[in-house]
Amino acid sequence: MDPIRIAVVGMGKIARDQHLPAIAGDTAFSLAATVSPHDKGIDGVPHLESLEDLLAKGPAVDAVALCTPPQVRYDLAKMALTRGVHVFLEKPPGATLSEVDALTERARRAGASLFAAWHSRFAAGVAPARAWLADRHVTSVAIVWREDVRVWHPGQAWIWEPGGLGVFDPGINALSIATHILPRPFFLRRGVLQRPENRSAPIAADLVFCDTAGTKITMDLDWRQTGPQSWDITVETDAGTLKLSRGGSVLTLPSGTEHSEDREYAGLYARFATLIRTGRSDVDTSPLKLVADAFLRAKREIVEPFNE
Structure with a gap:
């Protein structure tokens, strides 16, 4: 072929x-x-x-x-x-x-x-996390996604403009994982977006979601993190705690921790090839819907200017 x-x-x-x-x-x-x-x-x-x-x-x-x-x-x-x-x-x-x-x-x-292409869904720990959670009762979820924008997006002015998403550019990665691994749909209840006075997009967000069974899901996003970066999702269940860290590449279950090689984009291209060969599309907008809901429903706070 x-x-x-x-x-x-x-x-x-x-x-x-x-x-x-x-x-x-x-x-x-x-x-x-x-x-x-x-x-x-x-x-x-x-x-x-x-x-x-x-x-x-x-x-x-x-x-x-x-x-x-x-x-x-x-x-x-x-x-x-x-x-x-x-x-x-x-x-x-x-x-x-x-x-x-x-x-x-x-x-x-x-x-x-x-x-x-939601690349974080192809992180090594995501598929086994989804399988483990399928038969568990989830009692709470905490998402902490904090990084330094100066390190990961230097000079990218577009990311601060309308449509660029601001801190949701990395935050949507966490949402792409959460919408994939959690057994029930969830939606926004309340939140606060912090926007620098000289930018059009938020630099931080504090959000509270709820799934269809009433389970609370919190999300802490911040682009001002220095030192070690935080890309963690912690899920409390009736069978113990599941944690995805390093953006989904490290999975910790009650039975232990699994580390695997980063092959996110290799997985994306393998999926794209399969779609082309079989004449199908794959367009899941659920992570983007949650971001849009945050812009619709969350309160705004103006914070100090951000300058690189």
């Missing part, structure tokens, strides 16, 4: 750190081109300044991975899907829920695969 010819659109940190190595390590794909008006690409691979140029002039591609900021992703995805090209959407899948719905329908009509 011939490899899937894929182009990476947007050549920022996530593309270079994660997408290019994952594609290089997966025989189901071949890197046909890179696209960016701000980057020269990589040696030996055709590079174009726009997706429009790529689709008009070649080289031919079967799929694109959109690694651009979410605010511009809809137009790019629409352009590709209209031509029957399969689309991999970096997280979050779009700047709004409505545009993701529109892309889902366009993919269906075009007969192309659309993949909303």
Whole structure:
């Protein structure tokens, strides 16, 4: 079977750190081109300044991975899907829920695969955590997702603009795990968003969710963490405590702790290849819905300016 010819659109940190190595390590794909008006690409691979140029002039591609900021992703995805090209959407899948719905329908009509890629769901501890929780009674959940924005998003002004999500850019990773492993749906009850007076998006959030059985789920997000970073989900159950740490790569159960190799993006590309080969799409918007609900329902507090 011939490899899937894929182009990476947007050549920022996530593309270079994660997408290019994952594609290089997966025989189901071949890197046909890179696209960016701000980057020269990589040696030996055709590079174009726009997706429009790529689709008009070649080289031919079967799929694109959109690694651009979410605010511009809809137009790019629409352009590709209209031509029957399969689309991999970096997280979050779009700047709004409505545009993701529109892309889902366009993919269906075009007969192309659309993949909303929640990379944290492919962390090593997530699948076994989901399986262990399936038969347990959950009594409480605490999510603590604190990191230093200066380390993980240096100079990325777009992330502070409307549609960039602010602290929910990492926070949505935690929500993508929680919506996947917890046995019941959950929704927002109350919350507080802290927004720097010189930014449009929040730098911290304190949220309280509730699942359909009344179980309390708390979420502590902060982009001002220095020193050790915190990416932890702790689930109390009738059979003891489950903890996912290091973003889901380390799972601790009452029976002990499991450490596994980070293969999130390898898992994403294996899933994307399967979707393409079987003519299906995978577009779960539940994490983005919870973020939208936070912007709808949580209180706002203005805090001191943030400057890099």
